[in-house]
Amino acid sequence: MIFEKNVEIKVRDGAVLRANVFRPEGDAPVPVLMTHGPYGKDAHFEDAFKPQWDELKRLYPGIDTDGSSGHYLRWEVADPERWIPLGYAIVVVDSRGAGESPGKLQVWSPQEVDDYHDCIEWAGTQSWSNGKVGLLGISYYAMNQWQVAATRPIHLAAICPWEGAADFYRDVSHHGGIFGNHFLQIWYPKQILAVQNGNGQSSYIDRDTGKMMTGSPLTPDELAANRVDIIDQFRQHPLIDDWYEARTSRLSQIEVPVLSAGNWGGMGLHLRGNIYGFLGTGSQQKWLQMHGGTHWESFYLPQYVELQKRFFDRFLKAEENGWEEQPPLILEVRHPGEKFVTRYEHEWPLARTEWTAMYLDASSKGLSDSPRPQEAGSSYEAPGAGIEFVSEPFSVETEFTGPLSAALWVKTDAQDMDLFVTIRAYDPQRKEVLFRGATDPAVPIAQGWLRASHRKTIPELSSAGRPHHEHRMIEPVPSNEPFRVEVEIWPTCIVLPVGYRISVRIDAQDFEREGATGPRKGSGPFLHTDSTDRPPERFRGRNTILTGGRFDSHLMLPRIAATSKT
Structure with a gap:
């Protein structure tokens, strides 16, 4: 595996974002799986989310021994050590104002979407790329897939939003019109501010370098001036208006193949958007997979990695693997006692x-x-x-x-x-x-x-x-x-x-x-x-x-x- 750290990507307004690129050895071009977001591309899963890591290890003890050392595992991002042998490149981008990417931090903003679009186009034109880019990630890395796919980057070939919202008002900030503040007040300081570019007090250390993973330190006043507080913005917009419209995906504009994976137990953020994103997308080739369990376990378990692989093999490698022969709904039907039985269906709601x-x-x-x-x-x-x-x-x-x-x-x-x-x-x-x-x-x-x-x-x-x-x-x-x-x-x-x-x-x-x-x-x-x-x-x-x-x-x-x- 070739690992290139802090590769620079220049976007349309001249700003420079930094990415980690993992790819197979050799000169043969391969398809690309990308994530772009504010969680810090160099924060190891265990360092940033120890309780969740311990639970994942309990549920899947082989996560860092069964074909992967776990060294490059990041929160809600695909494991390069599992995907590189499958003939893919993995590109993980620090979004503007996060991690090693300088600039003003504005989560879920139109600026982030433009940047993501440009990163996809960059990845599709590299010598080691076959020109086809797929998007794969959980939660934030799923939500912004709906956003950027609607802008139709030329090199975007397929998306797999795994447990992520699609409607920023109804799914994220205001459930039934009621402001859901508590999660945001936990999430914003821990997952966003902790890895803001220039945060010299960050507790996250890059395991590769032993150094802080947030770039050159800024003063507290500079940090505050270099971000837009999303919680304040949500409070300022208690009703759906142009601000929300600018951040909610035009689902009907999405044309690429979609595999949307949601969680039956994802009330509050990780359920509604996967179903209604699937229904609303304009793609003629789309599938919905619904499962149970924790927010992160399914993404990494071998059977789900195999599902993701079959999907991307079909649309990023053009393999005739029978993917399209399965019905569009793959439902893990719940029974008492944590029992799930996989069943295939053809429409939502079910015709019967x-x-x-x-x-x-x-x-x-x-x-x-x-x-x-x-x-x-x-x-x-x-x-x-x-x-x-x-x-x-x-x-x-x-x-x-x-x-x-x-x-x-x-x-x-x-x-x-x-x-x-x-x-x-x-x-x-x-x-x-x-x-x-x-x-x-x-x-x-x-x-x-x-x-x-x-x-x-x-x-x-x-x-x-x-x-x-x-x-x-x-x-x-x-x-x-x-x-x-x-x-x-x-x-x-x-x-x-x-x-x-x-x-x-x-x-x-x-x-x-x-x-x-x-x-x-x-x-x-x-x-x-x-x-x-x-x-x-x-x-x-x-x-x-x-x-x-x-x-x-x-x-x-x-x-x-x-x-x-x-």
């Missing part, structure tokens, strides 16, 4: 979906197939824990796979109302069905959010199980008068055996599992606790869920017919 309404009953706290004739209401204090509605045991094995939503009649004496909706499942002993989530050790079946003043939907973009909210205006909430809302709940997949139940819980704060301890209690780090976004004087009050009679509050569930494909 039986849209099933389950009605809430405030008097019994039940959930049933038919509405109750009597009107009833159940109240809870905001902010705070709310109410859970539980079904009777299922008499037959029941699968729910697809988008889902909650249509609710509500009222409040507060000025506004935040709805946190959680779908749960229970076994016959009333033990909750849980899965290892992307960023939480135990996640429920699905979650959704909505601020009542954001309840306006766009009918032409909405469909069964998927209300599409506008988020461009504030619609005042009537004082203590009934009104109807539709809550988008992020997609799910679960097969429930006979005797199992399903429930919907509605809270006035982030979901926390009863008795849960530690920093993760069911919603991962994706909490909504910003006092400027949720001031007590606006949201404190008594919320009521209304059911029965004219109040047809219900879940809309994607029940899958029993004649499942194999």
Whole structure:
């Protein structure tokens, strides 16, 4: 393997970015797999993310012994030692203002997208390149794939966004219109500011050189002046506007082949965008793969590396390997007990979906197939824990796979109302069905959010199980008068055996599992606790869920017919 460190890439405005280039020995040109972003190309996975590294080692002990020494492993980036023998070059670029690349740090900005476009074109014209560039990476390195692919670089040949958002408002900053501040306030200092170019206080050391990996030190004032604070920007833009439009991918402009891989347990960031990115892309050759487990394990496990390899071999090497013979959906269908069964499907939502309404009953706290004739209401204090509605045991094995939503009649004496909706499942002993989530050790079946003043939907973009909210205006909430809302709940997949139940819980704060301890209690780090976004004087009050009679509050569930494909 040839390893070239801090290779300079000049972009259109004259700025210079620095990249690490790994490629096979010899003169034969090879395809390129690229990532471009702010996480620091020289920070070893173990040094930057020790707890996650230890968990990965537990799940895949051979990560740094089975065909790779692990020396070049970086957070959320492909391992060069696994890919170089497969006939690929790996290019990892420090984005402008990060790591060894000087300049103003502006994450997810149009400037970053332009830079990424230019890096792709640079890689496609090198003597060691066959002219075809693919994009492969997790999270940030997936999200900016959607952005740059829409600019159509000539040398871009395929993309594989692995667990990354596509809509910066709905997927990242504002869930249902509620600012998701907590994760950003953890992420920004640890993963962005720690490796800002010029940060002389960074704790990350380049294992190759023994030196700091952030370039020449700058003063604190210079550092602050040399970046744009993304959290402040999110706060300044509580509604979708031109600022968001400039950062959200024009998915329909993407033409290259796509393999989008999402996580069923990725509520908060690593689920919705993979499904709706797949649906929205203009590519005629696109596949969706959905899996479980942690946010990082699947990307590195051998079976998933083989999946990535087959995809890129087909579109970067033109190998006739049968990739296109498989259906466009590769779903790992969830069963209780952390069991996943791979099943291939042809469309999303599945054509055989039986849209099933389950009605809430405030008097019994039940959930049933038919509405109750009597009107009833159940109240809870905001902010705070709310109410859970539980079904009777299922008499037959029941699968729910697809988008889902909650249509609710509500009222409040507060000025506004935040709805946190959680779908749960229970076994016959009333033990909750849980899965290892992307960023939480135990996640429920699905979650959704909505601020009542954001309840306006766009009918032409909405469909069964998927209300599409506008988020461009504030619609005042009537004082203590009934009104109807539709809550988008992020997609799910679960097969429930006979005797199992399903429930919907509605809270006035982030979901926390009863008795849960530690920093993760069911919603991962994706909490909504910003006092400027949720001031007590606006949201404190008594919320009521209304059911029965004219109040047809219900879940809309994607029940899958029993004649499942194999």
